[in-house]
Amino acid sequence: xxxxxxxxxxxxxxxxxxxxxxxxxxxxxxxxxxxxxxxxxxxxxxxxxxxxxxxxxxxxxxxxxxxxxxxxxxxxxxxxxxxxxxxxxxxxxxxxxxxxxxxxxxxxxxxxxx
Amino acid sequence: xxxxxxxxxxxxxxxxxxxxxxxxxxxxxxxxxxxxxxxxxxxxxxxxxxxxxxxxxxxxxxxxxxxxxxxxxxxxxxxxxxxxxxxxxxxxxxxxxxxxxxxxxxxxxxxxxx
Numbered sequence: 001x002x003x004x005x006x007x008x009x010x011x012x013x014x015x016x017x018x019x020x021x022x023x024x025x026x027x028x029x030x031x032x033x034x035x036x037x038x039x040x041x042x043x044x045x046x047x048x049x050x051x052x053x054x055x056x057x058x059x060x061x062x063x064x065x066x067x068x069x070x071x072x073x074x075x076x077x078x079x080x081x082x083x084x085x086x087x088x089x090x091x092x093x094x095x096x097x098x099x100x101x102x103x104x105x106x107x108x109x110x111x112x113x114x
Numbered sequence: 115x116x117x118x119x120x121x122x123x124x125x126x127x128x129x130x131x132x133x134x135x136x137x138x139x140x141x142x143x144x145x146x147x148x149x150x151x152x153x154x155x156x157x158x159x160x161x162x163x164x165x166x167x168x169x170x171x172x173x174x175x176x177x178x179x180x181x182x183x184x185x186x187x188x189x190x191x192x193x194x195x196x197x198x199x200x201x202x203x204x205x206x207x208x209x210x211x212x213x214x215x216x217x218x219x220x221x222x223x224x225x226x227x228x
Contacts, residue, residue, distance in 0.1 A: 042219070102163065107155075108157050
């Protein structure tokens with residue numbers, strides 16, 4: 001049964017360190033989304049890609065966050081340098097263009113920055 | 115301002131009872147509205163997706179309604195089960211292009227008790 005996978009599932013790091021989160025979308029899905037979820041803000045869309053091209057990253061702090069899709073099977077979200085306020089759960093989701101309303105979420109990466 | 119508000123914030127019901135969750139939005143122009151279920155420690159899972167022309171959609175014991183005139187949606191859960199305990203998130207999509215066009219509610223936390 002096809003699923004979105006994310007690694008690592010948990011990450012604890014110190015302020016100032018670089019963090020890289022990885023996502024493998026469902027095979028055949030050409031749209032990938034990155035979300036952040038906190039208790040205070042709920043879910044927020046950070047960026048999304050279609051056919052590996054970034055379509056919208058307006059929700060992402062540009063000075064420290066970057067998102068890429070080096071190939072169709074891998075999406076990455078990097079934070080450099082990380083700050084305590086980046087502590088959150090980061091979700092990746094994927095979907096198909098012809099069924100663009102539907103998104104399938106991964107299990108998330110829980111990030112704690114101390 | 116585009117907003118999505120959900121109520122109640124939290125709800126406790128007895129197993130077997132029905133309940134209704136509310137979602138009011140001010141998003142315009144409207145594209146679609148989705149209800150997600152999110153179990154603790156997991157990514158959201160789509161329950162229903164409705165476009166402008168749809169006013170009711172069911173998925174098993176879950177029935178979503180949409181009134182595009184009053185900009186209100188509800189999610190009705192029939193004969194609740196312990197496994198329904200989760201957060202339910204309403205997401206409204208807009209036709210805006212070149213911008214972040216997904217607007218999220220903060221969710222309703224449902225607890226079903228035996």
